[in-house]
Amino acid sequence: MVVVIVLVGIVVLALCLVVLALFGALHWYVWRRLVxxxxxxxxxxxxVGTAVVVAGPLLLVGSAVAxxxxxxxxxxxxxxWPGYLWGALFVYLLFALFVGEPVRLVLLRFGEKSVTVPVAAVASADSASELNALPDTAVRSQLAATADRMPRRVFVSRIVGGAAVAAAATTVGSGTYSVLDGPSVKHVAVPLAKLPRRADGFRITVVSDIHLGPILGRGFAxxxxxxxxxxxxxLIAIVGDLVDGSVEHLRSAVEPLADLHARHGxxxxxGNHEYFSGAEQWIDHVQELGMHLLANARTELPGFDLAGVNDLQGERTGHGPDFGKALGDRDRSRTAVLLAHQPVLIDDAVAHGVDLQLSGHTHGGQIWPGNYLAGLVNPTVAGLERYGDTQLYVTRGAGAWGPPVRVGAPSDITVVELVSRQA
Incomplete structure (x- = not known):
């Protein structure tokens, strides 16, 4: 047993070193091209450039550790704020620089070794400060006369690097505004075969992944x-990842949630992040805010059963999802709507005769191309899909985790309208 633990430790340490080496190598590449x-x-x-490229990753790692x-x-x-924004900016700087490499090679291959540029441009460059530092007036004058010749390598690097910075900053700036501006409202109609006519048009507003914490606070709530x-x-369905932090730190930030209003509550x-933030305390506190907890439990509503299961992360403390407890003894002639944070629970939902599962967790990928990575581990990344007799709807979530940035995956709050085929 001791040998196994040691081997596992060695493997984990080796993986960490590989990741750190790759992380450092990519930052060196960005520093080389841009600085x-x-x-x-x-x-x-x-x-200044070196200080930025060094401080960015340190703040990013420091934020996660803190x-x-x-x-x-x-x-x-x-x-x-600066740490997580650097993380998003770094991703798009890499993409932009990779795309710019062929352009850079072509521009360096053809043309003279130096480029004539306006004297004003050179005066604002590094050579100007060096020129002014020279004590001999005659030497300064002679250099000034030829200062409009810049090495082609530097000229091309500044053009390609400047374009990369502009593209990355614009992308991240737009994505940050998208998050801070708040989620948009989507409307989805879901036909359900067993839903009685009296429940036709029942509206469930689905909210997930708000992630209140050090970035998104009370104003966002x-x-x-x-x-x-x-x-x-x-009815309002909050399907996990409400917070990133303890009740002690976020009590004020979540206080507005007490003002949520719906006819059936x-x-x-x-979600998995509740278990990183003190799940037992949050379970108590959300009920103090007036929410109804569905912890592997079910309640009857007019025309259908509403059930909820704990997140998979709860298995570490013996409080994981229990479909038998939530759905095992129900009347299967009634429609069942399930709240489950992670879409990967769809197979259990199908096995227990659930008609509709409402989930979040994926953020729709949040930052492109994260949607492709999310698709590797989730059956549905966003939207409505059918699995056997069960339909699964996955919202992209209302907030953001880590960088307050969304690119290609706008945040949403979804109004799911249940439609009776008997109506």
Missing amino acids: RDTTTAGSRGRR ELASAPLPFVRIIA ERVVHTVNDTQPD AFFVT
Whole structure:
């Protein structure tokens, strides 16, 4: 047993070292293309650029460690904003630089070794500060006369690097605005064969992955509550990942959720992030806010059964999903709607005769091309799909995890309208 533990430890350590090496190598590549290739040694531009490329990953890693260590929220917030934004920016800088490599090679292959540029442009470059530092007036004058000749390598690197920075910054800026502006409202009609006529048109507003924490706080919670209430739902379903942090730190941030209103109330099931943030305390607190907890439980509503199961992450503490407890003894002639944070539980839902499963977790990928990665481990990344006699709807979620950025996966709150085929 001891040998197995040691071997596992060695493998984990080796994987961590490989990941760190790759992480460092990619940052070196970004530094080389954006800093070393565009500046001169010892210049102010190189010092500033190097400081940014070093500070960015340190803040990113520091933010994640500080959250896991439950550091004071104000401190986490200070380092999380620049740290997580660097993480998103870094991804798109890599993409842009990779795309720019062929262009860079072509431009370097053809043409003279140096390029004539406006003197004003050179004066703003690193050579200008070096030129002015020379003590001999005659030498400075002679250099100034020829300062409009820039090495082609530097010129091309600045053009390609500048385009990469502009593209990445625009993408991340737009994605950040998308998150902070709040989720849009989607409407989805779901026909259900067993739904009685009296339940036709029943409206469930589905909210997932709000991720209140050091980045998205009380103001964002208020925006979500306002959007949800404006849909005038019959029922609100909050399907996990409500928070990133402890009740102690986020009590004020979640307080607006007490103002959620629906004819049949708001129901909550845990997501994986609740188990990273003190699930037992949050389970108690969401009920204090007026939500109905469905922890492997079921309740009867007019025309259908509403059930909920705990998240898979709860298995670590013996509180994982229990479909038998939630659905085992129900009348299968009635329609069953299941709240389950992760879409991967669809096979269990099918086996227990669930008609509709409502899930989140994927964020729709959140940051392109994350949707392809999410598709590798989830049966459905976003939208409505059918599995046997069970339909699965996955919302992209209302907030964001990590970088407050969404690209190609806009946030949403979904109004699911149940449609009776008997109507």
